Amino acid sequence: MISSFLTTMVGVFLPISLPVIGGALLKRFKGLETKALSALSLYVMSPALIFETLANASITSGEVNVTIIFCLLNVVVLWLLSSLAGKMLGLSQAERSGLALTTIFTNSVNYGLPLVLLAFGQAGLDKASVYVIVQIIIMNTLGVYLAARSHFSAAKAVKSVFTLPSVYAAMLAVLIRVTGFEPPQGLDTGISMLSAAYAPLALVILGAQMVGVRDSDAARSVSKIGFWSGMSMRMLVAPLVAWGLLAALSIKGTLFAVILILSAMPAAVNAVILAEEYDAAPKLVSRCILWTTLASFILLPLLIGIL
Numbered sequence: 001m002i003s004s005f006l007t008t009m010v011g012v013f014l015p016i017s018l019p020v021i022g023g024a025l026l027k028r029f030k031g032l033e034t035k036a037l038s039a040l041s042l043y044v045m046s047p048a049l050i051f052e053t054l055a056n057a058s059i060t061s062g063e064v065n066v067t068i069i070f071c072l073l074n075v076v077v078l079w080l081l082s083s084l085a086g087k088m089l090g091l092s093q094a095e096r097s098g099l100a101l102t103t104i105f106t107n108s109v110n111y112g113l114p115l116v117l118l119a120f121g122q123a124g125l126d127k128a129s130v131y132v133i134v135q136i137i138i139m140n141t142l143g144v145y146l147a148a149r150s151h152f153s154a155a156k157a158v159k160s161v162f163t164l165p166s167v168y169a170a171m172l173a174v175l176i177r178v179t180g181f182e183p184p185q186g187l188d189t190g191i192s193m194l195s196a197a198y199a200p201l202a203l204v205i206l207g208a209q210m211v212g213v214r215d216s217d218a219a220r221s222v223s224k225i226g227f228w229s230g231m232s233m234r235m236l237v238a239p240l241v242a243w244g245l246l247a248a249l250s251i252k253g254t255l256f257a258v259i260l261i262l263s264a265m266p267a268a269v270n271a272v273i274l275a276e277e278y279d280a281a282p283k284l285v286s287r288c289i290l291w292t293t294l295a296s297f298i299l300l301p302l303l304i305g306i307l
Helices: 002-030 035-056 061-088 093-104 108-139 142-151 154-161 165-179 185-215 224-248 253-263 270-278 282-306
Strands: none
Touching: 002 108, 002 185, 002 282, 035 108, 035 165, 035 185, 061 093, 061 108, 061 142, 061 224, 061 253, 093 142, 093 224, 093 270, 093 282, 108 142, 108 165, 108 185, 108 253, 108 282, 185 282, 224 253, 224 282, 253 282, 270 282
16 A cells, blocks of 8 residues: 555656645745736637547547536536535535535546546546536536526526637537548648647646745634635545445546546536635635645545556
């Protein structure tokens, strides 16, 4: 166990930690603003990565179908459990919404994809791409509902999905696979360059965002019961639920490991954006993002070592 843990730390988390530390230092000492970098990642590099991965992915239709089924079941179960926990603990409606956002949505893009690539190689990234696309869609529909509740607009949620270039990149990749069309070599090369730049940029942004959360008032003044419920649901309950569902769906091998790791990721950074916009306990969400991310540097190597 100790040997596997150390091997994972050196082989996977050491290379991941370097750009994260770089982003944190730039934020701390140079005041790095991540808004423009996040836009670059979201609208340029992430679509390139999704397109290249899906267009060339070695993944069967059966794996695609079972991944989608898992994502939908996982969201429903975690939603029900977070709602039950919020009621039992006597949390306010805002804190219940914040707890749901923390429990259901993971940092599977900025953190998960680079981690999967290092831990499981291109084969793992191929299988992770379907999970990530489904999560992006759920985040921009159900996520809006969980944060807004009373003033939720279904039309707005659906519309928000179609403002994301990654969704169109996924559609185009599927179309190319179905038709057998081969893009020009120069286009392939350009997309590959953008795709390769995604992981380090995403990790730099993650490091800067962690420092931003830590330095803000949003990381303070949170009730202990709300904080620990968020930590427990995201880092303990969610991975156990994922493990159970994967076993129930008879998912095995690399697909099992990839989906489990992505399901055990820390709370999604984008969750705090929704929490702030709709007043869904943003302080609770921000603090959980920070500490689940820090905890993941210990828990995830253990999980990868077990797998």
